[in-house]
Amino acid sequence: MANETKNEAKRPSAETTEAWIGLMRARERVLARIEADFKAAGLPPLGWYDVLWELAQAEGGRLRPFEIEARTLLAQYNLSRLIDRLVKEGLVRREAFDADGRGQWVVITEAGRTMRERMWQTYGPSIEAHVGARLTEAEARQLAALLAKLR
Amino acid sequence: MANETKNEAKRPSAETTEAWIGLMRARERVLARIEADFKAAGLPPLGWYDVLWELAQAEGGRLRPFEIEARTLLAQYNLSRLIDRLVKEGLVRREAFDADGRGQWVVITEAGRTMRERMWQTYGPSIEAHVGARLTEAEARQLAALLAKLR
DNA sequence: GTAAGGTAGATGCATCTGCATGTATGTGGG
């Protein structure tokens, strides 16, 4: 190692700190507005959307729980119980995965596809209102590119 | 996420949608990394930091709960209970607010100031590592500016 | 003064989350 005298902890620049705080605050604010729209429309929690969307996209409308986990960043134990709730609402069903006794399929039902579409009817305009309307197209593209660097 | 155009409601552009998803995912990822650092350092929840910081900044090290609420975006009922926890840990104390019998002061203690500093010793480098190191200074400034438009 | 309505903050309850661990099944080395 080069001549680093002291392992003094590196501190963030003002720009970095403001970017981080801005990230927390912006997502907080926008999320609150979108959730308010969801609530006003009598829709289930926003978090359900991601799972339904991933399933609707997937071939055969089915994925293994660990695949959903990777796509959505949900924690394993949270996903397990979220699936329970979706099953209870009839939006997905569990099916055996024959090639591996530990595994299972999560399959979206017709009701699940319908619900996802119904949610998008609120979600889409809500994203447009609370994000799109505040940014030009170039800015949105730029923002997405910058955020992608944080992953 | 694909652009869906089905009825009259205004739909977000692909750029807008990607910005929104990027916002959710980026904060998710970065937050998980920072919280892992906190946990590794045996520190209390990250959320405590904001309250302690606001109090440490404030004149006399004291604020009214509703002032903390406005500064941190915490919900009233969450803040009420968060203060309970901070009191229990001896990091803040409640004091009567004489000019209004409904109100109270929340005052940071010496232990609270010490804890905030100790948290920053982890938090600062963590922000630098997970945000600063991934962006140039110009990018960080740009990101902060774009995020500010969403509030 | 007093009734009506507003604001500050707390709290009961149901739900959700994090954490640790449990159960069941798979896999690889000897």
Place this chain on the structure above:
DNA sequence: CCCACATACATGCAGATGCATCTACCTTAC
């Protein structure tokens, strides 16, 4: 085959959150 270890998913429990509501106090209009 057997044992150790890994992977897929579930779950008990404690703590956190959202929601609605409650109490207490304040302000205004009359």
